[in-house]
Amino acid sequence: MMKCVMCNVRCGLNRHPERSAKRGVEGSSARFFLPLVVAAFAFFAPASFAQQNSDIDAVKKRAELNSAKADLEEARKKRDMAVAARWKDRETANQEREMFNEKYQESKEKVDALMSERARLFEDVRVAREDLAQVKLQAEKARAEYLSLAAGPERLETLSKFQEQGVPFKVAERVEVQNKVKKEMALYRDDPLRIAKGVLDAARAEMAFTRETGVEKADLMFGTAVAQGDRMRLGGLYAMQMASTVDINGLHPAALMLPVAGEKKRVYSWQENLTPETKKNIAKVFGNVGDSAFVMVPVDVLLSTELSSELANHTETTWKDDLKQFFKNGGILMYPIVTLFALGLLIFLVKFIWLMVASFGGLSTRRTLKALAAGDVEKARAQSAKSHGKVGKVLRTVLSKPYPGRESAEKALEELFSAEVPKIESGLTWVSVFASTAPLLGLLGTVMGMIELFDVITMHGTSDPKLLAGGISVALVTTEAGLIVAIPLQLLHTFLVNRCDALRSRMEKAGLAVLNALWIKEK
Structure with missing residues (x-):
């Protein structure tokens, strides 16, 4: 206990360094009072020993409490560190688990893809095997066809036929080429390519022959003469x-x-x-x-x-023979077409002569018009009695009767025009009808000819182009004939219409001239 007290004293002394330093400085005086202190301590020791023990216990308890608190705090820190480490380990484990799951999923997807690719490759291999089998089959078939190319002379039948039916030029050279190919067919039957090349060469030679042109001097045969x-x-x-x-x-x-x-x-x-x-x-x-x-x-x-x-069978023909042949080629419809042409010409001639006569008024008609223009009505009446034609008839209608007024004279002229104009225009319609009917008949004949031509094609085919061309030309003969008839008839109809319009205009002009000469003068 003393040691502990002394230690405590020393510790107490150590707690005041400034005092220790002072005592170090005053060492000599401390030695003087040391016995005195020991004596006092010995005197007071029993009294303070109990108090000191209680303080020591309290200090120990406090120290133990502090140590327990420190241990508790240390335990708490270790616990916190352990918890933090545990959470960190758990987080690391979760991350590793997630990485493992991701890698596992990727690996699984790769495995699935590889399995799909494996299945596809197996299918491709199966298809390739089937294709290979098909290719082998086709190869065998092609080989058989290849060997079948080693044809015989029948392959040259087309060229031989053309040679026989063509012009007899270079016959020896062309026959020699084909004979050479026939020999190769007999000697090299196991080499189809060589035989095919020979056939192609022969065909090229024939093609070259067909496009050759040339002029040469030669001894020519005309019958038995050279x-x-x-x-x-x-x-x-x-x-x-x-x-x-x-x-x-x-x-x-x-x-x-x-x-x-x-x-x-x-x-x-x-x-x-x-x-x-x-x-x-x-x-x-x-x-x-x-x-x-x-x-x-x-x-x-x-x-x-x-x-x-x-x-x-050539013989010289005249235009009459050509016309007969043309009429014969046209068929039965040529008869109505020619009839329309004849009737149209007849009506034209009759109408033309009638218009020439009707429009001719003579010298008296001209003198009457001149007298009316000069205002000499009496002379005009005397001359109108000698006038002829339609114009003279108009003048006589007004001048031969004493009309009370212009209106009555106009009515007389209207009656005259209503009776004469239809006569002037009569017959024109028929010429127009004939001109429009002729090409229709020609078209009908063409249609009939085409029908017959198609019947011939159905029976004999189209092997002869000239036969078709001849049939078409014969079928178009009626259309040609119809146009030949229609065009001049239409022109003649137009000519007659113009003549009729001119005559009607002259009649109207004469009627106005006589009316104006009579009643304007009276006014």
Whole structure:
């Protein structure tokens, strides 16, 4: 206890450093009073010992309480730190859990996508296998077709047919090309490409032959005679030749190579029975071959056999024969069309003569009008009795009777005009009707001809273009005839209408002149 008290004293001394310093300075005096202090302490010690023990206990309790508070505070801090660490760990765990869930979801989506892609790839593989099987099947089929290209000579039938039916030029060269292809077909049957190339080369050679044109000097055959001359070939479809000599008619012998009807097929032959006009055209062609860049060649573009037949059966015809043939081609409707034309001309002639007579008033009519213009009514009355025609009739109607007034004279003129004007215009309607009916009849004939042409097409087809062209031309003959009739009749109708209008105007003018001369003078 003493040690503790001493320690407490020392501690008390240590709490006042300024005193310790003072005592250090006054060390000697402290040593003097030390025994005195010990004695006093010994005297008072028992009395203060109890008090000191109670203070020490209180201090211990306070210290323990403070230590407990400090421990509690420390425990609270540790608890708070533990709670904070726990919450931080929980937050970290939540974040890691969220990251794990996100990664898990992404991984799951990737796995699902990969599974879908795997299923698609399996489907593509299945489809590819099916396509491969189809390709193999098609390859086998193509291989079989490829081997089937090794055709025989029947592939050349079209070229051979064209060669036989074409103009007989370069026959040896063209036959040699086709024979070469036939040999290759026999030797290289396992090489379809080579055979196809040979066929194409033969076709190209024929195509080249069809577009070749040229003029050459050669020995020409005209019947049994041989002559020097020029020969022209246009492809494989046409040729013509002309001798250099001149026949008794002053023309060069010429011939055209045209298709003719054979027993089994169409063939070409030289046609020498040409018209003089055709021979002149051929001579003009050969005359301009070396001088002009363009030459007009008479060619039958339809390549029909009818031209050969026409040339073989060619005879000179007159205009009467052409007219008869034209009338025959028109058919039955040509009769009413010609009848309308004849009736229209007849009515025109009759009406024209009647108008000439009706409009001729003679010299007395002119003298009457001059007398009225001069105001000599008596002389006008005397001359009007000798006047003729419709104008003279108007003058006689007013001057021959003493009318009481102008109104009565006008009524007499109105009666005269109402009776004479229909006579003047009679017949004009018929000419107009004929002019408008003729083209309608022609159109009817064309329709009938087209119907017959379609019947022919139904039966025989459209293999011959010239047959169709001829049928159409025959069908249009009636329309042509109708227009030939309608146009002049319409012109003649207009001419008659103008003549009638002129006569009516002269009558009206004469009537006004006589009325004005009589009643204006009286006024």
